[in-house]
Amino acid sequence: MASWGQTHKVEIADVLPTGRRISSPIFQTALGSAYCGDSLRLLQTRPLSARQGQVQLVFTSPPFPLNTKKSYGNLQGEDYIKWFAKFAPLLRKMVTDDGSIVIEIGNAWLPGEPVMSTHVLEAFLRFLKKGGLHLCQEFIWYNPARLPSPVEWVNKERIRVKDAFTRIWWMSPTTRPKADNRNVLREYSPSMKRLIETGKYNPGPRPSQHLIGTDSFKADNGGAIPSNVGGAESLPTLDATLTPKAFTRWIAEADNLLKVANTVSSDDYRTFCLAQGAPVHPARMPRTLVEFFLRLLTDEGDVVLDPFAGSNTTGAVAESFGRQWISVEADWIYAAHSIGRFNPDTLTTTCDEIAVADLPRHINYPATHDAAASSSSDATPLVTS
Numbered sequence: 603m604a605s606w607g608q609t610h611k612v613e614i615a616d617v618l619p620t621g622r623r624i625s626s627p628i629f630q631t632a633l634g635s636a637y638c639g640d641s642l643r644l645l646q647t648r649p650l651s652a653r654q655g656q657v658q659l660v661f662t663s664p665p666f667p668l669n670t671k672k673s674y675g676n677l678q679g680e681d682y683i684k685w686f687a688k689f690a691p692l693l694r695k696m697v698t699d700d701g702s703i704v705i706e707i708g709n710a711w712l713p714g715e716p717v718m719s720t721h722v723l724e725a726f727l728r729f730l731k732k733g734g735l736h737l738c739q740e741f742i743w744y745n746p747a748r749l750p751s752p753v754e755w756v757n758k759e760r761i762r763v764k765d766a767f768t769r770i771w772w773m774s775p776t777t778r779p780k781a782d783n784r785n786v787l788r789e790y791s792p793s794m795k796r797l798i799e800t801g802k803y804n805p806g807p808r809p810s811q812h813l814i815g816t817d818s819f820k821a822d823n824g825g826a827i828p829s830n831v832g833g834a835e836s837l838p839t840l841d842a843t844l845t846p847k848a849f850t851r852w853i854a855e856a857d858n859l860l861k862v863a864n865t866v867s868s869d870d871y872r873t874f875c876l877a878q879g880a881p882v883h884p885a886r887m888p889r890t891l892v893e894f895f896l897r898l899l900t901d902e903g904d905v906v907l908d909p910f911a912g913s914n915t916t917g918a919v920a921e922s923f924g925r926q927w928i929s930v931e932a933d934w935i936y937a938a939h940s941i942g943r944f945n946p947d948t949l950t951t952t953c954d955e956i957a958v959a960d961l962p963r964h965i966n967y968p969a970t971h972d973a974a975a976s977s978s979s980d981a982t983p984l985v986t987s
């Protein structure tokens with residue numbers, strides 16, 4: 603199989619020439635196109651506006667109003683809210699009538715004070731209203747690998763606890779967008795498997811006012827329906843923390859915790875960037891997060907758009923699941939190096955500033971038991987790629 607550094611190499615220009623048309627993709631595969639530029643402008647250019655009404659899912663993680671500047675830049679306060687709201691009607695036009703817009707955004711804190719900023723929430727509400735959208739469901743994505751932050755209040759003064767989740771809003775122009783939770787079933791926990799196998803449990807009313815029937819848990823539905831708290835299916839329940847035995851069982855069942863952690867340091871994209879001497883995007887989403895919403899809200903062949911693509915996790919996951927994709931990233935270095943997420947053989951076009959070339963193929967000699975023959979100069983070379 604083709605791979606960067608083994609079969610292909612790439613040279614990426616340090617800067618994009620001024621005056622380059624942002625409406626031509628910087629690279630493409632048969633399924634998708636990556637653009638570099640301001641998505642507010644790009645969404646109004648011909649290639650993207652021609653796709654209006656065709657996108658099944660907008661999945662994105664926009665820059666959020668940080669109180670310290672990160673390398674990819676961001677606005678603050680009311681400026682941020684106004685800027686973010688401008689995307690709502692544009693993205694609404696892009697999606698199909700039963701399409702979805704899913705936005706993941708971290709928490710923000712006020713500068714110099716141990717209190718949270720409500721700008722993110724205000725921005726969401728303004729976005730919802732400006733786009734004429736419904737809030738289908740809110741998700742919390744727990745990230746156990748997040749470093750303690752904000753450092754000043756958590757680690758130094760010890761007056762706040764670790765901020766460990768991001769918020770995800772699933773919005774849609776209709777109250778019933780295309781969705782199927784059967785595509786995101788989780789493996790049953792060992793205790794649920796035992797319950798299905800043995801059929802032994804206590805039916806009857808619960809304090810929560812749910813009535814558990816005699817057959818409620820006997821059917822094997824192929825897996826458990828996940829909750830809207832990603833990663834937290836592996837957190838111990840209150841009961842489980844109370845008894846050592848239950849806690850031990852929880853530890854054994856907690857492998858989902860690892861599945862959402864965004865700590866993979868040796869992934870192909872990172873390796874690619876380091877080999878190219880390029881910065882690795884500092885705010886990459888876990889692939890599992892993209893995968894979850896792709897499976898829940900789209901089918902093979904559907905179009906997925908990420909207008910704040912960063913390292914293009916969305917495009918790469920869409921490609922691997924047979925979805926079409928469109929990505930837009932304003933920063934040339936991040937946009938161009940996202941090519942490292944794709945198999946070089948799948949690339950159909952690249953712009954002049956990205957030059958892909960085959961590496962010389964290795965020459966092997968046929969295996970032989972005759973040492974003399976193998977060293978003879980007229981042995982037939984085998985060319986492999």
Ligand SMILES: C[S@@+](CC[C@H](N)C(=O)[O-])C[C@H]1O[C@@H](n2cnc3c(N)ncnc32)[C@H](O)[C@@H]1O
Nearest residue numbers: 640641665674886887910911912913915931932
């Ligand atoms: C939180 S990051 C996205 C990370 C991405 N989900 C990933 O997995 O790599 C937000 C990105 O939006 C980009 N961005 C900010 N303003 C933009 C704009 N107007 N148009 C396009 N991209 C923009 C930033 O450069 C940054 O890379």
